[in-house]
Amino acid sequence: MDGDTGKIGDLPIEPNLILETSPGNGQPFWLFDRPLKPAEAKPLAEALKRATGSDNGTADVTHVWRVPGTLNWPNRKKLERGRSPDPVCVTVAQAWAGELTSVEALTDALASWSTTHAEPAPIAMGDLPDVASLKVSQKAARLLAANDVGDRSAHAASVAEQLAFDGHTAEAALALFLSATGDWLARYTTEERAKADFARCWTKHGAKHGEQRAAWSAMAGRVANKPTPKPANDNRPSTAIDAQTLLSMDFPPVAYVVPGAIAEGLTILGGRPKLGKSWLALAVAIAVASGGPVLGQHCDQGDVLYMALEDNRRRLQDRLRTLLPSVKQLRPDLSRLELDTEAPKIDGGLIDRLEAWRLAAANPRMVIIDTLAMVRPAKKKTQDSYEADYAALSPLQKWAGEHRLAVMVVTHVRKMEASDPLEMISGTNGLTGAADSILVLNRDADGPKLYGRGRDIEEMEKALLFDNGRWSVLGDAVEVKRSAERRQVLAALEDALGSMSPADIAKVIGKPKANLNVLLTKMVKDGEIVKVSYGLYAHPGKTGNTD
Known part of the structure; x- marks a missing residue:
């Protein structure tokens, strides 16, 4: 039942459960007191669709519905309606209280919709307003100015429905209909025929929206299931907060996966090819998964997902054997370290993959992606290099922040040295700008060093020693x-x-x-x-x- 399309009517009977699938949109459920065969369920589903004005999925008894905790990714049509491209987590807006709905009770409530309604009576039309005084949405404007639309009647129906959904009266909608600049309007031989077709379209597709918009307001209140706070003034967005209130709030402390080096949020680990970035990343994964030491610090144990996207299982096994004690009895339990050598692109399902792992893990702590190049989405024609770099990492940074997990992405650095180590990260400042922390593994005349800086870690530079795949800290680089x-x-x-x-x-x-x-x-x-x-x-x- 989509409030952003107007496909929502009044509910014939109180549902047992309501899911909020995205802001303003919900899926009410009626849990029956007995099982139904498809032949018995189909007429009820079709009547429910007609009663609520919802989409075709309501009438489909084989339809797969949303599951709480999963992500709702907008499709192309939803994006065109103005939906954010970011996925939304499906939540329970009204929990099930344990009660069941009688099949007979729902059947009685849907009696008046059990058969298809006859066409409504034609509308009465008053004086038409001046189109110059009317505001038109961008979508309606595109429909009014469209050329080469193919089926004129179908396009006219889309125009009438959009104008109704935008809240125009029949008179205002007709005035805009007749002012269309697209060549589809010229295909009516007379203005009277255009008016007659509009009346048909409005009666069949448009008039229902006024009632449905009012019905949705009532439904939205039930879906929200909580009172709406009164803003201090009409100009303050919901994300704003006054400083006094912020000062009085309590927040949990920042969670450090590797104290002093890696905190919750998105961390970039950059280094030259073959310098040992992947060895360091795997050592961190082992330490966190086993609750062991790395970089001179002890790590709290938790589940880790390490995506070694430039390796295969044989090489991963060799590296694990190198880093772990040769005596099997002395090796830590690594059942909490999940390894994968394949992953989708960031804009092609990676967040879904990470979310599935998070929900399955007992104590998710860290994700390591080695390397960025393997999951980075292609640059869009409309993006400059900075925008493409920032957009590439933003979904990972947002996901890590929402769930208070550490995500470390391994990437390369430039060949040339830089006065600021952050400038060595390959790419534009969009990459470092999107990250919460940056680690740079480098080697100069004094030996290998690890430089770090971030929002939640203090600036540091450690002198390191690399010996047979193992990294150890010698101390502060200056000392x-x-x-x-x-x-x-x-x-x-x-x-x-x-x-x-x-x-x-x-x-x-x-x-x-x-x-x-x-x-x-x-x-x-x-x-x-x-x-x-x-x-x-x-x-x-x-x-x-x-x-």
Whole structure:
């Protein structure tokens, strides 16, 4: 029963259950006190369709109806009516209280609709208004201006029905009908014939909408099943909230899957090809599914879906055996880690796939998609690169946020270095803009590093070690680099025959002199080296040699 098309009439008897399939649209159910054979059910279904003015599915006794918790994806016709392209979760608007409807009671209630109604009497027409004073919807305007429509009578019926659905009176609709600029109107040989055809169309297809629109208002109240809050003013949208109310609200804390690195929401993991992104992604999946450690942090256990879309089962098995203990008895239980090597595109059913996994999992925590290129939808002709990148990830970000799950998408980085690690992610800023957090795995002269930044994680950069498929954290990248440089300075001073200047030390260890002066001052303060005179430094064990 679609309120956005006007296909809704009054209900002949109170339903036992109502589902809300999308905003303003519902499916009422009558649960019978006894089973019916198709031959007995068919006349009831057809009478119910006529009573409610609903669509053809009502009269189809084999029709498959919506299921609570599943997603309702709009088809092309619904999109053309202005429905959002985002799927809507089917919910229970009026729960079943355990009561059943008597078949006889419904039969009696539908008695007046048990046979097809005769055509209504022709409408009485008053004076026509000036079309300049009438507002026309975009859809009605397109119908009025259409050319080459084929069946003129069928098109005229569509025009009359749309004008009625838009709320026009018969007089206003006729005035607009006669003002049509499309060539279909010129196919009437006289204006009287056009008026006569309009009257036929309005009587058969249009007049019912006025009554049905009023009936839907009553139905919508039952479907909503809750009072509508009064807005502070007519201009405030339902999503707005005043700051004082927001301050008084309590929200659960952010859920971290890998503390300090991966939180609920959408995370992008970018890295160069063959650097070890997939090894890191699989290590994270194992840690979360088993409640084990990764990146120096312990993870709370939960269900994980890892989509290894560039691998096959044999390679996945090899990698699992590499990362897990060789002794089977020491391996963790990985029954909560689901692996898949195939997935639909993001705009071709991926969200449905993720939702099915979420509903089946006992404690869903994380989804890993490796890689983005395998699920990314094709760029539309009307999109620029930024719009295409942002639109590609938005459904994943929305789904993750709605269910407070972590979704990590693996992708590549540019070949060229960038001052800001986020700029290394391959693509436009639309990708990083759609994500909640970004992780960049990179390798430079100091070794591999993992940089992270996001809405719910603090900026961090860790120095890593990669050994036989396993990633481990050495510490904060700055501290690790400083420690390595200090060891280099101590080694240079220990090997020297005497004291050394900053320029001498920089030449030996291959570092810029400008970067070394600050480090030498800190090392003197910490007692690691000795400043023997102005601009000269020595190892603590060789302070006797000052030449």
